[in-house]
Amino acid sequence: xxxxxxxxxxxEAEAACAQALSxALSxALxxxxxxxxxxxxxxxxxxxxxxxxxxAELDWERIVVFASDERxxxxxxxxxxxxxxxxxxxxxxxxxxxxxxxxxIAPVAALAFWEAALKSAAWxxxxxxxxxxxxxxxxxxxPNRPEITDPDIFATAVPETAPHKHxxxxxxxxxxxxxxxxxxxxxxxxKRRVLEASLAKEADCKVLPAARIGEHGYAxxxxx
Numbered sequence: 001x002x003x004x005x006x007x008x009x010x011x012e013a014e015a016a017c018a019q020a021l022s023x024a025l026s027x028a029l030x031x032x033x034x035x036x037x038x039x040x041x042x043x044x045x046x047x048x049x050x051x052x053x054x055x056a057e058l059d060w061e062r063i064v065v066f067a068s069d070e071r072x073x074x075x076x077x078x079x080x081x082x083x084x085x086x087x088x089x090x091x092x093x094x095x096x097x098x099x100x101x102x103x104x105i106a107p108v109a110a111l112a113f114w115e116a117a118l119k120s121a122a123w124x125x126x127x128x129x130x131x132x133x134x135x136x137x138x139x140x141x142x143p144n145r146p147e148i149t150d151p152d153i154f155a156t157a158v159p160e161t162a163p164h165k166h167x168x169x170x171x172x173x174x175x176x177x178x179x180x181x182x183x184x185x186x187x188x189x190x191k192r193r194v195l196e197a198s199l200a201k202e203a204d205c206k207v208l209p210a211a212r213i214g215e216h217g218y219a220x221x222x223x224x
Contacts, residue, residue: 001214001218002220003218003219003221004220004221004223005220006224007222007224008224009224010187013185013224014052015052016222017129017185017220017222018049018050018052018053019052021049021129021181022058025038025127028126029058034122035122036062036126037064037065037122037123037124038127039066039068039127039128039129039179040065040066040067040068040128041067041068041069041131042067042080043131046088046129046131047088049129049185054088054092054094055092060095060097061095061097063097064099064122065085065097065098066100066118066121067081067082067085068170069139069158069169070082070101071166071168072107072157072168072169073166074105082098082100085098086098099117100114101114101117101169105167107157110157111169114155118175123178124178124180125178126181127179127182127183128176128181128182129183129184131184132194132195132198133194134190134194135194136197136198136207136208136209137164137210138184138209139170140161140164140168140170142161143206143208144206147172148173148209148212149205151173151174152172152174153173153174153175154171155171155175157169158170173212176212177215177217179217181218182217182218182220183219183220183221183222184213184219184220184222185223186221187224188224195210195223199211
């Protein structure tokens with residue numbers, strides 16, 4: 001199920017998304033003495049949403065963080081999701097338990113390391129934040145590639161797929177089906193139209209991968 005919540009501005013949509021994530025993480029922490037999991041994405045929007053989540057009173061010592069997808073670049077590369085997350089947590093002076101893909105950017109080695117790390121996380125994931133692209137991709141599940149059409153993929157490597165730079169690792173539909181609350185912020189006319197097209201009954205996920213968002217569990221799109 002995918003719910004749409006509209007806001008007057010992108011800033012309000014981002015704030016509402018951050019609040020939903022904070023509340024979901026808080027409730028999950030209250031429900032167990034063990035660690036919980038939080039999934040995030042790369043890109044520009046997390047740079048504005050994640051600091052708001054970090055401002056909430058949450059026990060980050062008990063929250064394991066990992067990405068919906070990773071660009072296979074060194075951590076100090078400007079396109080690194082892990083590097084971005086570490087930078088934001090450091091700026092907020094919060095503890096970070098991050099599950100990355102290890103020292104190698106070779107796809108086979110990186111995927112093996114990442115999958116082993118992900119198995120140590122708490123599943124199902126308490127809350128997740130993703131984005132969608134203007135081509136309707138989410139995570140690194142791109143149009144007209146086999147990863148989006150296979151419901152059994154948990155995690156996989158994806159070659160560089162123009163116009164998107166870098167080879168990548170991505171979670172698949174089998175992993176996304178285990179996220180209790182999946183959130184995204186959709187702003188701008190192009191992405192709103194892409195989301196609307198993806199929600200149509202006749203939408204083909206091979207062409208519009210976002211059609212699979214919320215196919216299992218609960219997802220909220222915060223839009224303008």
